[in-house]
Amino acid sequence: MRFDEFQGFRQRQLSASPSLLDAAETNVYRALAPMRPEPPSGMTTVHRCDLARAWLRRFELPEEWSGHAMVCRGVRHGLGVVFHWLGAVQARLWLPGDVYPVYFELARAAGLRPASYPTLPAPALPESPTDHRPEYLLLANPSKPLGRYLSDAECAAAMSWLRASPHRHLLIDSVYDLGAPFAAGTRRLLDTGRAVLLHSVTKGWLWPRTFGVVLLGSAQAELAEAFRADPPTSAQLGLADRLLTEHGDVPRQVVDELAARAERLFARLPADVLGAIPTASRTCPGNYFFPVGIPAETLRRKYGVLAMPVSVFGESSWSGSVLTSLGDAVGPATAVARRNPPA
Structure with missing residues (x-):
């Protein structure tokens, strides 16, 4: 399943099963949009x-x-x-x-x-x-x-x-x-x-x-x-x-935000799924891709986690799949809402 095909599949699955944990968002610019610096208002000559x-x-x-x-x-x-x-x-x-x-x-x-x-x-x-x-x-x-x-x-x-x-x-x-x-x-x-x-x-x-x-x-x-x-x-x-x-400090802020999102994702994953993610991927600064040695279909049907098949990234004989920490379900607003439910 190629990237465009998967995006359509992803939307259909999330619409049909709202309880699925969306761990398949790939657009980091949309997920972290508030952190992007504004362009300069005036024109300057830069060599x-x-x-x-x-x-x-x-x-x-x-x-x-x-x-x-x-x-x-x-x-x-x-x-x-x-x-x-x-x-x-x-x-x-x-x-x-x-x-x-x-x-x-x-x-x-x-x-x-x-x-x-x-x-x-x-x-x-x-x-x-x-x-x-x-x-x-x-x-x-x-x-x-x-x-x-x-x-x-x-x-x-x-x-x-x-x-x-x-x-x-x-x-x-x-x-x-x-x-x-x-x-x-x-x-x-x-x-x-x-x-x-x-x-x-x-x-x-x-x-x-x-x-x-x-x-x-x-x-x-x-x-x-x-x-x-x-x-x-x-x-x-x-x-x-x-x-x-x-804005030299923005990359560090991005790393910190991605680390926080990763921790929120890990907290929501079943123990079997979390344990299948390599330690080096879980601890890499600024990472938001997490390979897991479980097929995407198994993750969706057995664990309620929507992951990407490896075919999204290209040809592969590996049977695992890939999770990301960019979805709305692990975003800051969602985390705050879970800590402070409505009265």
């Missing part, structure tokens, strides 16, 4: 180089990397530019098959024929033979719907994959990393000099398709001109400047 340096400072990366920090309109835009270049150089591309279907849409639009590897119930990196072609593997860290950061062993596996050929490189989608600096595993992979990092204000500041940075390596230097030729608008640059300078 991309200044924003790149501000982004590097925030994430404790060397400012001398600013020449490789390409300002873009978010991770989707950044991947689109990178994928078109990969097509031009006839690169091989590996994508996680059960994370984000848009990865494949962007790759195919760029003329690529990506291969896939699974991440559920744990990432299993490809073991294909190497050749002379450039080869890129996309990792998400943290990863949804896995709901956690890559482990030390998984980062070591990615580094081993790189070492098998000098033509291999990583693309790291860090959009779900709401902390600063980035996770230790991401920094270790960056230190290989063979990784491209993608990040944006999409999740931490709740502003999708506005501003992001693609941190290129030396092997992708020729991509710089493509990014410079396709910049964000002046309004987007002004908003990005406001987010980074005046």
Whole structure:
């Protein structure tokens, strides 16, 4: 069942069975709308180089990397530019098959024929033979719907994959990393000099398709001109400047709110269901995706919990499902109402 099909199914199930616990909402912008900062009221001139340096400072990366920090309109835009270049150089591309279907849409639009590897119930990196072609593997860290950061062993596996050929490189989608600096595993992979990092204000500041940075390596230097030729608008640059300078604490507030929502979800789950969620997913800061090793149909019929089948995220042979903590049933207003019932 694909995403659009599931949304229709979800609405029908909730209408027919109001007692179902909705653990299948995915729209974080709607769920956390009151937390999103307002855009600036006036227009100011903001330079991309200044924003790149501000982004590097925030994430404790060397400012001398600013020449490789390409300002873009978010991770989707950044991947689109990178994928078109990969097509031009006839690169091989590996994508996680059960994370984000848009990865494949962007790759195919760029003329690529990506291969896939699974991440559920744990990432299993490809073991294909190497050749002379450039080869890129996309990792998400943290990863949804896995709901956690890559482990030390998984980062070591990615580094081993790189070492098998000098033509291999990583693309790291860090959009779900709401902390600063980035996770230790991401920094270790960056230190290989063979990784491209993608990040944006999409999740931490709740502003999708506005501003992001693609941190290129030396092997992708020729991509710089493509990014410079396709910049964000002046309004987007002004908003990005406001987010980074005046609203730097918003990602931490988002993490705190998501943690509170997760706890409210956990309090409402049957013990069997809660126990089937991996500890690393339950404790990952800022996470709102929780894989559970129980089929979605079983969760709905036996436990009264509406979860997402893994097919919503892409192809997978795993039989489990995914819960989220964004539904109205675990929102702040609902929690207050339960504590203070009407007289």
